[in-house]
Amino acid sequence: MPRANLVIGANRGIGLGLVEELVKKHSTDVVYATARVPAEAKELQEIARKSDGRVIVVQLDMVDQASIDAATAEIAKSTEALDEVIVNGGAALGISAIEEVSAEDFSRNLDINVVGPHRVIKAFVPFLKRSKAPRRVLAITSSAGGSLGFADQIWDMTKAATGQDFSPAAGYFATKTAVNGLIRQWGLRLEGDGIPVVAMHPGLVDTDMAKGMPGAIPIAESAAGFIAVIDELDPSKIKEGILSAT
Numbered sequence: 001m002p003r004a005n006l007v008i009g010a011n012r013g014i015g016l017g018l019v020e021e022l023v024k025k026h027s028t029d030v031v032y033a034t035a036r037v038p039a040e041a042k043e044l045q046e047i048a049r050k051s052d053g054r055v056i057v058v059q060l061d062m063v064d065q066a067s068i069d070a071a072t073a074e075i076a077k078s079t080e081a082l083d084e085v086i087v088n089g090g091a092a093l094g095i096s097a098i099e100e101v102s103a104e105d106f107s108r109n110l111d112i113n114v115v116g117p118h119r120v121i122k123a124f125v126p127f128l129k130r131s132k133a134p135r136r137v138l139a140i141t142s143s144a145g146g147s148l149g150f151a152d153q154i155w156d157m158t159k160a161a162t163g164q165d166f167s168p169a170a171g172y173f174a175t176k177t178a179v180n181g182l183i184r185q186w187g188l189r190l191e192g193d194g195i196p197v198v199a200m201h202p203g204l205v206d207t208d209m210a211k212g213m214p215g216a217i218p219i220a221e222s223a224a225g226f227i228a229v230i231d232e233l234d235p236s237k238i239k240e241g242i243l244s245a246t
């Protein structure tokens with residue numbers, strides 16, 4: 001049975017890799033793929049052009065409610081239900097030691113990484129609820145850097161990797177801790193509907209965001225692992241915390 005998927009933040013990096021993996025692995029699925037500026041999303045547009053109508057590019061900016069409303073209306077023209085929603089878009093602002101992170105950067109980063117996912121989850125949960133597919137999933141790209149349990153270990157790893165005595169991604173990591181809380185609250189709320197809500201760690205991935213970080217893995221490897229995890233999702237694992245694509 002062909003599935004209808006939505007990938008938010010799909011014009012570059014891991015999101016583009018997720019679209020490529022879905023097209024390759026699930027050759028009959030439809031993929032709605034969002035970009036803030038579709039006209040500039042050349043690679044995604046090229047994938048859509050070759051997809052026989054299976055990849056549909058939609059404008060969506062997670063910090064702009066009007067754009068989210070327009071995207072839901074656009075998608076509703078061709079489907080009333082989505083089987084899989086991946087909220088992948090994110091940003092790392094104010095890269096510096098935590099005491100240097102300005103309130104403005106932190107606030108903007110929270111808007112993109114936490115309030116943004118909340119806006120789009122609110123908008124697309126009704127589509128997931130209307131799906132009759134036996135397997136539905138809402139996955140949000142988080143980061144192991146947002147895990148409280150791993151915070152000390154990641155602090156040590158980051159310092160070792162950068163050679164600095166601080167973690168330059170501290171503010172960003174705090175936004176991912178916050179989104180993990182949001183994901184769990186949505187998960188508890190949607191448990192009764194049989195919709196698993198999962199926080200995904202994509203690994204340290206060679207994208208614009210992780211430029212220059214030693215040990216970053218190729219996008220395709222992360223995307224393949226990400227889709228494999230959500231394809232074979234064991235809902236009992238979700239309460240254990242963030243699931244890793246690697």
Ligand SMILES: NC(=O)c1ccc[n+]([C@@H]2O[C@H](COP(=O)([O-])OP(=O)(O)OC[C@H]3O[C@@H](n4cnc5c(N)ncnc54)[C@H](OP(=O)(O)O)[C@@H]3O)[C@@H](O)[C@H]2O)c1
Nearest residue numbers: 009012013014036061062089090143204205207208209210
């Ligand atoms: N790379 C890593 O090692 C790593 C590790 C852990 C977690 N992550 C997470 O993985 C996700 C993807 O990151 P990436 O590494 O692929 O980074 P990236 O190459 O910088 O791509 C970020 C993506 O998010 C989109 N985005 C940014 N702000 C948005 C907004 N307001 N609304 C909708 N989309 C928005 C970007 O669109 P534009 O092109 O329009 O800016 C782009 O498509 C992020 O959530 C990130 O936090 C990455």
